[in-house]
Amino acid sequence: MVAPIRKPGIHIAWKTVTYRSVALTILLGILIFFISLRLAFPQFTENSLRAADGFGMRVLEAVAGAASHPAKSGTMNSQQAHFTALDGTVRVKKANSSSWSTADYSLPLEKGDVVQTSSEGMAKIVFNDGTNYTVKQDSLIVIEENSANDQQQTSVAVTVSTGTVDLATATYSQGSKSQVIVAGATASLAPESAAMVHNDPKSDEHEIVVKKGTTDITRNGETVRLADWERVSFKDQSVHMAKSKQIGPPTPISPANMAPMFVTGEPKPVEFSWTPMANAKGYRLRISRNPYFSSTIVDRSVKTADVMVSGLEQGAYYWVVQSTDANGKESVESEKNRFTIIPKGRDMEAISLDVDPFVQHGHVLEMTGKTEAGARVMVNGAEVPMINNDGSFHYFTPPLSAGESIITITAQNAKGGVNTLQKKVVIQ
Secondary structure, three states: OOOOOOOOOOOOOOOOOOHHHHHHHHHHHHHHHHHHHHHHHHHHHHHHHHHHHHHHHHHHHEEEEEEEOOOOOOOOOOOEEEEEEEOOOOEEEEEOOOOOEOOOOOOOOOOEEEEOOOOOEEEEEEEOOOOOEOOOOOOOEEEEEEEOOOOOEEEEEEEEEEEEEEEOOOOOOOOOEEEEOOOOOEEEEEEEEEEEEEEEOOOOEEEEEEEEOOOEEEEEEEEEEOOOEEEEOOOOOOOOOOOEEEEOOOEEEOOOOEEEEOOOOOOOOEEEEOOOOOOOEEEEEEEEEOOOOOOOOOEEOOOOOEEEEEOOEEEEEEEEEEEEEOOOOEEOEEEEEEEEEEEEOOOOOOEEEEEOOEEEEOEEEEEEEEEEOOOOOEOOOOEOOOOOOEEEEEEOOOOOOOEEEHHHHHHHHOOOOOOEEEEEEEEE
C-alpha cells in the first residue's frame, strides 16, 4: 500500500483550551504565590491580612451606618397636607404666590403655605403623618415643614402666628417629629398627644396647654416638659416660661355622640349631662348647629353636671362643656358630641332601610342603599339630595377626619315612620 502524499503548503494545528482551565490555572498560581510569600515573610503577610480585614469591616460599617441614618441614606421628600373640614371664610396663600385664594378641599397644602381664618371661619388640616390641626377663628398659621424620608420618618412643623389651634398627633415611627412654633417657643409633641396653642401678639399672651400625652417646649435654651392638663405661658420679655396645672374638662355623657333622638308631637326639653369634676365650681355648656361653634344657639353657665334645655327644633346639633374653677378660669373644651333630633309618627312604625357596604375614596365614603319610596334619607344629619322614585339612593359624604368615625343613616317617611342604621368606619 502506498502512503498518501502530503501536499505542499502551510499546515496549522491547534489545541482547545476552556475558560475553566484558564481560571483554575490562575487561581493555582495565586495560591502558590501566597504560600511562598507566607513562608518567606510571615510577619508582613499577617499584618497585610489584618489590614485587609479591617478595611473590609470599615466598608461594611459605613454601609450599615448609612442604612441606619436616613440623613445619609436618603433625602427628605416634601409632602402635602389637605383640608378635611371647612366652615366660613378660610383663605390660603401659596408659598410661590403673593395673592390669597379661597380654601378648597382639593387644594393641597405644602411647605411655606399660609392659612388664615376669618372671625367666622374654621378649618381642619390633616398631614400625612396623621397629625391634624383645627384652626379656629381669627387665626393665621404657616406650614414650616412637611416631609418624609425613605425610612418613613416624617417631619411636620407649623407656626401659629396668631389665634388658636387644637392639634393632635397620631402614632408615627421612631425618629419622626411633629412640632408647633409660637412666639419663639417650639413644642415637640410625642406620638398620640394633643394640645391647644394660643398666640395673641397684641396682648402679648402666649400659651400651650397639653390635653393628652407629653410635649417638650423649648424657648431661649430652656426646656419644659408638659403632661396631661399642664400649661406653659410667657410674654415676649419673659426670661422663663411659667408652668401650671390646668383643670380638665368633663366628659360628655348625654346626648351621646351621633345619637338620633326621636320625638313625637311638640319638641320636648333635652337633658344634657356630663361627668362631674372634683375641682370644678361650675360648668359652661354651649350648643351649636356647626362643629366649629362659629355661632352658638345656647351658651349657659350652670352649677351642676346636668341641665335641661328647651326649644331645640329638629335637625343636627353639636355640644361641648367646660369646667370652671373657683377663680372663674375655664378649662379647654370637652370632646364635641353630635346628636340629631328627628320627628317620629305616633304609630312608631319602622320603615325599610338597606345600606350596601361603603366604598372608601380617601377620606370620602361612597354609599348606596334603598328605603321606602318617597322617604327622605339623612346621613349624619345631612340630607341626601337625590333619591330615586323606587327609594334607592347614592351619596358621597364630605371628607372625614382621620381615625374612627360613626356614620348614622336615617330614613323617614311622611307619616313619621323612621329607621336608623349606624356603622363604624376607620379612615387611615
